[in-house]
Amino acid sequence: MDKKIYLDNAATTPTRPAVVEAMLPYFTEFYGNPSSVYELSNVCKKAIVNSRETIAKSLGADAAEIYFTAGGSEADNWALISTCEAYKAKGNHIITSKIEHHAVLHTCEYLEKNGFEVTYVDVDENGLIKLGELEAAIRPTTILISVMFANNEIGTIQPIKEIGEIAKKHDILFHTDAVQAYGQLPINVDEYHIDMLSASGHKLNGPKGIGFLYIRKGVKIGSYIHGGAQERHRRAGTENVPGIVGFGKAVEIAMETMKERTEKEVELRDLLINRIVKEIPYTRLNGHRTKRLPNNANFSFQFIEGESLLIMLDMQGICGSSGSACTSGSLDPSHVLLSIGLPHEIAHGSLRLTLSEDITEEDINYVVDRVKEIVERLRSMSPLYEDYLKNNQNRNNV
Structure with missing residues (x-):
């Protein structure tokens, strides 16, 4: 299949050529260790400073509040574990939601095994957290909401x-895990009263293996990785200079293009949603209809298995997913879909399609046509679908 339509940008994105170009000199020409004192290292140190300032500006933060990590999962772990360690004299209770990424949920499970208590707040049928339940869950011992x-x-x-x-x-x-939102939505940490924020480079056309944790001045959490004085004594390890440079460049481009890019994504996302919901019966859009990421569409199709749909879409040159890439290969249905009230049999038939600015209207129409054909074909082989149609026909004949 020569045609390739990539609709799994929530899992990862291609690194922009301009980002790669910005990174290349720091592999072969400016390869010094930023902690050294000679000029070759100073060049690297200045490059890190520039990227840190670019990222800070994108959040309305101070450069001294940005700490580079190896990715979003490390940033989430750092925020939760180090906060619990630093504030355990105040309390041992954390509040989060039932639909968090596993980088947060599994960290919470780890903390529960180590003496901390976690409240997992419900969400409604659209995936919105229940604010009343969240506030009601607060105790005198609550030290963190994530x-x-x-x-x-x-x-x-x-x-x-x-x-x-x-x-x-x-x-x-x-703390907020903004891995999916950063670069897609405007974020100001002061406006939103955010104390810590996690983000990852490869979700916005930057390189893999680089992320950051924003830590507001005055938040007294310690190091997560020990062994050196890097990142102002808070994150040991020789800095990933090419990754940091690439992340900074990707952020610069993302902020410059956000308005035009996301407007296009919303237009095509809505075309995708409207056609699929209208033209494929027994289909459900998962997530809020309008309060959703510009590039995200998630559907559940009754009477089919999501894995079969993905394989057949791949044969047609279409890359999608059934949920988080971090749980790929799991036979269990998505914890997110179960949390919004979907039964197991419907949650199993899910499809997530996430767009980029490179996707065209022609691409969307091709994808919808292929999804229609494949869903119809899979349902034609489903005994459950056959029984459903027979039962409905019998009821209509009564």
């Missing part, structure tokens, strides 16, 4: 400003 900015599977954007206000009112630290 809620993702936008969901990686169904695209729902959370009421982050309201959550931040609740946290601030109760003098509780607020």
Whole structure:
């Protein structure tokens, strides 16, 4: 199949040529260790400073509040584990949601095994956190609220400003996993009362293996990785200079293009959603219809298995997913879809398609046509679908 339409940008994105070009000199020409004192190293040190300032500006933050990591998962782990260690004298209770990325959920499970208590707040049928339940869960021992900015599977954007206000009112630290939202949505850490924020380079056309954790000045959390004085004594290890340079360049481009890029993505996303929901019966759009990421569409098709759909789409040159790339290969249905109330049999038939600015209207129409054909074919082989049609016909004949 010569045609290739990549619609799995929530899993990862291609690194932009301009980003690669910016990185290349730091592999072969400016290869010094930034911690050394000679000029070759100073060039690398200055490049790190420039990227840090670019990223800080994108959030309305100070450069001294940006700490580079190996990715979003490390940033999430650092925020949760180090906060618990630093504030355990104040309390041992954390609040999060049931639809967080596993980088947060599994970290919470780890913390529960080590004496901390976690409340997992429900979401509604659209994936929006229940603010009343969140505030009601606060205890005198609550030290942290961690809620993702936008969901990686169904695209729902959370009421982050309201959550931040609740946290601030109760003098509780607020962390948000913004891995999917950063570069797609405008974010200002002061406006949203965010104390810590995680992001990852490869979700916005930057390189893999690089991320950052924003830590507001005054948040007293310690190092997560020990062994050196890098990142102002908070994250040991020789800096990934090419990755940091590439991340900074990717952020610069993402901020410059955000408005035009996301407007196009929304237009094509809505075309995709409208055609699929209208033209394929027994189909459900997962996530909020409008409060969703510009490039995200997630569907559940009754009477089919999502894995079969993905394989057949791949044969047609279309790359999609059934949910988070971090749980690929799991036979269990998505915890996100179960949390919004879908039964197992419907959650198993899910498809996530996430767009980029390179996708065209022609691409979308091709994808919808192929999805229609494949769903119809899979249903024609489904005994459950056959029984459903027979039962409905019998009822109509009564």
